[in-house]
Amino acid sequence: MSSRALRRLEKQRLEQEVNREDHVESEDDVLPVEAKANVFALLNEESEEEEKEEENEEAKEEEFKKVVVETKSKKSKKSKKKKASKKKQEIADSDEELDRILAEARKKDQQKLGDSRESSVKPQIGESYEDIYDFEEELDMEPTPIAEYDSNFKFFTSKRLKDSLPLLSIDSVKNLDPDQEFRHLFGNLSMETIEDANTTTSLAISPELLQQFKKLARLTRGWSGSDRRGVPGTTRKLLFTKIKDDYLPTALKPMGMEELKPDECIKYLDYKEDSAEIEDLEVKISKEANLGVRYFKFTKVNNVQERVANTRFYASVVMTPDPESLMQLLQQYPYHAETLLQVAMVLLRQGDNKSMSNSLIEKALFVFDRSLHKRFHEILSEAKTGLIRLPYEGFLNRQFHLCLFRYIIALGERSAFFTALNYCKFLLSISPAEDPLGVRYFIDHYAIMSEEYKYLVRLAESPLATTYNNWFTPGIAFSTVLAYLKLEDKENARRSLKLAFERHPYVAYKLMENIGLAVANVNEGDIPSDELTLLAGETYLVRAAAIWNQQSDRQFLHDELELLFKKSPVKKATVGFKSSIFAMLGMSTGNLKTGLPYNLIRFAILSGENKIMAKLPEAVWSREDTFEYDLLPPKNTTVDYNEFTGIINKKSGVVDSLIDYIDQNLLGAIVQNRTADNDFEGILRQLDEQEGNEE
Structure with missing residues (x-):
């Protein structure tokens, strides 16, 4: 029975009741009528024509109510109370019956349509949501611990993940700030003391150049701010780090970040799967999404400067290791995350300079910090780190894992153990099963x-x-x-x-x-x-x-x-x-x-x-893949078949590495001629021309 039909029945019943009485005893008698109108307003199943008719009916009802209210009875107060009480009871009983009818209709509709909030997996034609097989139910019944690992760690089911979310989440995003812990350990530190620590430079820099950086910071709108957490282009604040005086002010982000769609998440699982079907993976991703889990991926900026930095880094680390060349590269590209992390380890090994090494690691964390996706930033601001995932198959995601790991070690060396523990929770949460x-x-x-x-x-x-x-x-x-x-x-x-x-x-x-x-x-x-x-x-x-x-x-x-x-x-x-x-x-x-x-x-x-x-x-x-900047990365073993050339290796988008972001022509020139820094101008002009032609 439609909502419109129910409305008509209710109207007829009211008219009959009013006709049996000369007058309505009080205004309270019509209040349940309004309540019933609100019940019907909950249904949204009518077509546009039905909605128009209902609007007309509602207008008529309002006029009818006004007439009824105006015809008040002049009977005694005792009679008013008795009849009013009787009237309310009758209408209340009628309300319960109508509510029951509406609840049954609503339940039938939900059974037919399915509850979309329970699962984002769409059943096939002729298949209900109850027919979808949930492979995790059997895994939940298996006794633990499991002796052997399985692909995608399927025994760590959505139910077990839900039970673990409180342990993967931090209590407050402020727990990621070591200054908070230092205040707790050493009392209320003065702002001058904290400011002095934040002005520590990551590398040796001349006072003249430092003054130029400060002047440029004043000219760069949105840079730093009074709390040292503001960056240009957004009103969002930095969550991991603060801007120091020797950070070159710039409005350009060194990298980007995107949220992965469900079908992309399934690709990450399917690429390393050896037993489960795609349908099972869809169920797993859907159940995680219902918990609020979101997948993200850091992305590189595709321009000439970034490709040159990637190529020179690869040549200086993989082809012909050269720490001196890395130092020069860092001066020219101060926000290249891979170079920052690698130079930090070079300084630690060669000079045992932990202070400068830790400063570079923190600067690398700043690079990731200012590149966070809006949704990622919101979840992290709410301290719900257990809902964030960064698949290890992404190259820059691996760099972020590495940066967090080394930052945890640096915090431990500074005796900021509570902050280090919270970063451990965060690092574990972004890939809790694979770890x-x-x-x-x-x-x-x-x-x-x-x-x-x-x-x-x-x-x-x-x-x-x-x-x-x-x-x-x-x-x-x-x-x-x-x-x-x-x-x-x-x-x-x-x-x-x-x-x-x-x-x-x-x-x-x-x-x-x-x-x-x-x-x-x-x-x-x-x-x-x-x-x-x-x-x-x-x-x-x-x-x-x-x-x-x-x-x-x-x-x-x-x-x-x-x-x-x-x-x-x-x-x-x-x-x-x-x-x-x-x-x-x-x-x-x-x-x-x-x-x-x-x-x-x-x-x-x-x-x-x-x-x-x-x-x-x-x-x-x-x-051959035991490199310090990318230790034992996952391999993409998938191949694509081309009907003209046969089977060819092709990047599928699931696993990427540094080699995917370098310029082969520039790399060949570096290796063959051992190109000096001043010879890069000609190669850069060629790259600029090639990029212009492609556009």
Whole structure:
């Protein structure tokens, strides 16, 4: 029954009731009529003609109401109350019946159309939403942890992601500002002190040139501002960094950012998939979108200057390594992110200049900060970092991952452990399943150092640590024991230590030897160990002494581990990986001959710890893609078929690398003639002419 028909029935009923009485007793009697009109206004199913008719009917009803209101009765107050009460009850009963009819009609319509908010996946013709198979329901029923990784980490389902969102999100975007933590640590720092720290230059710069930068900053509209967070072209503020005096004022953004559409997100999943169908991936992306998850990608600016910078960087790092050339390149292109990160590491290795190196890393973070997409900026401003994804297949996305990793290390060196922990959450959230740089191998350290013990306990019990066997890293396992001790909960500390002992017996033995007060009464050779056990264990052992620094905690660790070694036999650790995961990540098991996951290898190299890197197999160092600026990138193994030329390799847009953004002619000239800086003018003129012809 349509809304128009229901309106007519209601009108007829009202007219009959009014005719039975001479007058309406009070104005309150007509108020339910207005309420009913509002109920009908909720339906939007009529056609344009029906809507016009209803508008006419509503106008007539309004006139009718006015006449009814004007004909008030002169009966006694007692009679008025009785009849009014009776009238209201009758109309209320009628309202309930009408509401029931409307609710049933609305329910039928929703069953036919489906609730679009539940899923963005469109059913096929003749198929209802209930018929769509949800493969994640079966995975949710599987017991965890899972011993082997699978492509796209499908066991980390949308339900488990939803349970993990609070742990991936920061409480406030201010927690990403180290100045906030310094104020908390050292009291109310004066603005002069903070301003003095913010004016520190990233590289040696003459006072004359610095004055020119300041003058240019005043002329560049929208640059810096009083809070040092304003950039030209937008009213949005910087969220990660502040502008320092030696940052060259410019209105041009060095890179861009775009939000990925659902079909593009599916391509990222499908490219590394070996079992699920496209329909399953559509369901997964749709369920993530319903949670609010959004995918983004940093993009390069396609112009002559950017291609020249990319080409010179590639030549100076890959073709013929030349640190001096990199320094010159940085002076000419001060906002080239790859150069900033590479020079920072050169300074750290050659001169051990941590202060200048950290300043360059922060400047690289500023480059990404000013390029954020509007939607990305909004989500981050709301501190909902758990809803942001940056696929590791994108080259500039990988540079952003790398920049965040090194910035976390820099924050730790400045003892800003709470800020470092929040950046760990952020870095983990932008790719929580793949975790390409191994945040799980050091997030526990910053949680302990910042005294966020409850967070670490929740993390250890969440799907972020329990879904897969290797997500429960030695660091998370044993640091949780220490967290319970700090919370004065020895019972749960014993329970956690028993679990950590069962999962990581080799690390337990080493802790007994290095942190405890005596050596375990077992032989080290009796404890099963392999390359994965040794490397993963070293990521924790190298920093365990820094957190197990209380005598009472060491005594507890010694006593409990001694009992566990006496009572519990050491079980062989479960280590298993599907070969498909290495193909998914671009890793050839035939060449590498190891079962180490990529994120652990990347973490070991980026950590810079000699003890950790010493545990890596030699096959890692002999690979051709072990570059510091892009460690073990995913490989695009897809090919396109051309009907005229046959099968050809072609960039599909899923995986890109630096080689896709260089100029081959310029690279050839650099390699062949070892072109000097003053010879670039002729090549640049040729590139300008080529770009003009293309336009």
